[in-house]
Amino acid sequence: MTVRVEHFADAITDGSIHQAYNAFDNEMLHEEEPTFARRPVGDTAAMLAQSPSHERRPRWLLMDGSVVIGAATLYLDDEDAANLHLGWLDLGVLPGHRRRGLGTRLIGNVARYARSVGRTTLMPHTNSFIPAGAHFMRHLAAEPGLVEGVNELQMADLDLKLMEEWAAAGRAQSDRFELLRVDGSWPDEMIDEVVALQYVMNDAPVGDLDFNDQVFTADHVIEWQEELAARNISRFVFAIRDLPSGRLAGYTDLGINPSFRDLGQQGDTGVFKEFRGHGLGKWLKAEMVLRIAADHPEVTRIRTENAQSNAAMLGINHAMGFRLHHEQTIWQINVEELLATLST
Numbered sequence: 001m002t003v004r005v006e007h008f009a010d011a012i013t014d015g016s017i018h019q020a021y022n023a024f025d026n027e028m029l030h031e032e033e034p035t036f037a038r039r040p041v042g043d044t045a046a047m048l049a050q051s052p053s054h055e056r057r058p059r060w061l062l063m064d065g066s067v068v069i070g071a072a073t074l075y076l077d078d079e080d081a082a083n084l085h086l087g088w089l090d091l092g093v094l095p096g097h098r099r100r101g102l103g104t105r106l107i108g109n110v111a112r113y114a115r116s117v118g119r120t121t122l123m124p125h126t127n128s129f130i131p132a133g134a135h136f137m138r139h140l141a142a143e144p145g146l147v148e149g150v151n152e153l154q155m156a157d158l159d160l161k162l163m164e165e166w167a168a169a170g171r172a173q174s175d176r177f178e179l180l181r182v183d184g185s186w187p188d189e190m191i192d193e194v195v196a197l198q199y200v201m202n203d204a205p206v207g208d209l210d211f212n213d214q215v216f217t218a219d220h221v222i223e224w225q226e227e228l229a230a231r232n233i234s235r236f237v238f239a240i241r242d243l244p245s246g247r248l249a250g251y252t253d254l255g256i257n258p259s260f261r262d263l264g265q266q267g268d269t270g271v272f273k274e275f276r277g278h279g280l281g282k283w284l285k286a287e288m289v290l291r292i293a294a295d296h297p298e299v300t301r302i303r304t305e306n307a308q309s310n311a312a313m314l315g316i317n318h319a320m321g322f323r324l325h326h327e328q329t330i331w332q333i334n335v336e337e338l339l340a341t342l343s344t
């Protein structure tokens with residue numbers, strides 16, 4: 001069998017590649033999450049065809065004839081000025097093709113490319129369900145940078161009374177704080193203040209990762225929304241405005257992918273330091289979960305990723321009934337050291 005590596009510098013628009021990648025992606029997904037539905041090819045096509053102006057996504061596909069047996073995607077944000085040294089990495093080889101050096105071949109391609117575009121650090125992630133990922137990372141002398149818990153809330157276990165109490169305590173502060181509800185995209189006239197709001201996420205712990213406070217731009221906000229819309233992902237946001245200052249104090253967002261309708265994917269949640277201590281985090285999360293319970297009975301569970309060191313967020317999530325489902329680790333590898341390891 002001859003396996004070749006095909007490189008795509010940019011968005012992939014070829015329908016036959018969409019089909020082949022979809023089969024690969026579903027086999028990988030099934031290994032990780034056997035209970036999940038299959039991802040339809042349309043969702044894969046929308047993912048591969050995305051090409052935001054602020055982020056390049058070069059890909060490498062390991063092809064055996066017309067079958068994709070492995071793949072790597074590098075995410076290079078060109079507008080996050082404080083993190084131009086790094087590239088986030090997705091990498092996988094189908095279970096039946098492992099331990100034949102193919103993962104090594106893929107990451108070698110990625111590392112050479114990263115060096116050619118001046119990125120010095122790769123940040124891949126692994127999942128506790130598939131120990132091969134962590135073995136591979138240790139073999140390459142990567143360092144674990146951040147361990148995150150993927151926490152899941154069974155909606156059947158939700159304490160509705162407690163959520164009503166949290167929401168009522170928030171609403172009781174209506175002379176000071178206004179709750180905003182946004183379905184889908186933020187109104188255009190709010191984009192600048194939403195860019196400012198994103199900075200609250202710089203307070204989330206990053207462990208030992210060589211990851212600096214992010215720089216956010218209007219492109220980040222607008223293109224992320226466009227990406228969700230292209231994939232028909234429903235997005236719900238609650239935000240809170242501090243009325244005396246007029247500032248947005250915090251927000252939470254959640255997405256539902258129509259391919260996995262039973263699963264709500266919690267996105268960001270953050271409240272700026274100066275507005276903490278008023279129960280706003282609990283208020284936001286309670287409004288969201290009450291909304292989902294009322295309007296989306298098809299959602300039977302919600303997932304959220306939290307750094308294991310994030311005591312504040314975990315405190316709220318545990319009280320809501322979120323429980324650890326599995327762990328994921330973000331690793332970091334210096335590109336030059338990786339290339340040296342690979343050449344020995």
Ligand SMILES: CC(C)(COP(=O)(O)OP(=O)(O)OC[C@H]1O[C@@H](n2cnc3c(N)ncnc32)[C@H](O)[C@@H]1OP(=O)(O)O)[C@@H](O)C(=O)NCCC(=O)NCCS
Pocket residue numbers: 091092093094097098099100101102103104105124125126127130131132133134135136137139
């Ligand atoms: C991680 C992954 C990409 C490795 O792909 P692969 O093609 O099997 O990797 P290689 O054959 O190049 O492995 C290189 C070395 O890594 C180590 N390794 C890889 N898998 C291992 C395992 N299951 N147990 C122990 N060591 C392992 C070994 O040292 C191996 O060399 P050897 O086979 O000569 O002993 C693959 O297991 C995978 O897709 N896992 C799921 C997705 C994932 O976790 N991705 C994150 C990767 S950053």
